Amino acid sequence: MNLLPSKLAREIKSKFGSLKNRIAKVIIVYKAPSSDQSQDCPNCYSDTSGVSTGVFDSSFVTPETIYEILITPQSFTRGRCPVCLGIGFLINTQVITVPLRGMVRWNPSSDGEMEFSVAGTEGTNIVQIKTDKRYYEDIRDSDYIMISGVKCELISPPVFRGVGSTDITVVAYLAAVKVGGSVRE
Numbered sequence: 001m002n003l004l005p006s007k008l009a010r011e012i013k014s015k016f017g018s019l020k021n022r023i024a025k026v027i028i029v030y031k032a033p034s035s036d037q038s039q040d041c042p043n044c045y046s047d048t049s050g051v052s053t054g055v056f057d058s059s060f061v062t063p064e065t066i067y068e069i070l071i072t073p074q075s076f077t078r079g080r081c082p083v084c085l086g087i088g089f090l091i092n093t094q095v096i097t098v099p100l101r102g103m104v105r106w107n108p109s110s111d112g113e114m115e116f117s118v119a120g121t122e123g124t125n126i127v128q129i130k131t132d133k134r135y136y137e138d139i140r141d142s143d144y145i146m147i148s149g150v151k152c153e154l155i156s157p158p159v160f161r162g163v164g165s166t167d168i169t170v171v172a173y174l175a176a177v178k179v180g181g182s183v184r185e
């Protein structure tokens with residue numbers, strides 16, 4: 001865990017010092033593309049093990065959107081398929097973003113609600129987010145999370161809080177890493 005440069009610490013303090021306990025409008029979870037997601041290349045035939053045979057599939061005539069990229073038929077006669085480069089399938093390389101709303105509290109340790117202390121986080125700006133339980137996996141699997149324009153990373157896995165089945169929320173603690181983009185509240 002890196003300590004924040006003091007300039008960043010000051011920036012965060014001036015931007016968020018008076019904004020504690022408000023509803024955040026912008027929490028965006030960024031997840032790495034899932035590397036196990038792939039689809040057969042529509043532009044070539046593949047053999048039984050899924051590897052491209054290097055033969056154009058002439059039945060591919062209508063452009064197809066795969067993982068948000070428009071794939072158009074690219075006829076070839078020899079060599080490597082220009083679409084999958086001979087691999088035979090296309091891998092999802094899209095970064096997944098999940099926008100959500102939740103309660104955001106900057107540096108909550110002073111009010112006693114922080115139930116654990118994380119070694120090495122002294123002097124770091126910590127942010128607590130509380131949101132709907134359905135985002136548990138998104139938060140757990142995040143690469144990083146943008147909170148009001150500040151890039152944050154999980155300090156520890158998110159936890160469920162609450163009683164009963166209706167009041168359950170997900171709580172996560174993150175450390176501010178970098179201010180980026182526009183701050184919208």
Ligand SMILES: [Zn+2]
Pocket residue numbers: 041042043044052081082083084085086087088089
């Ligand atoms: Zn191909």
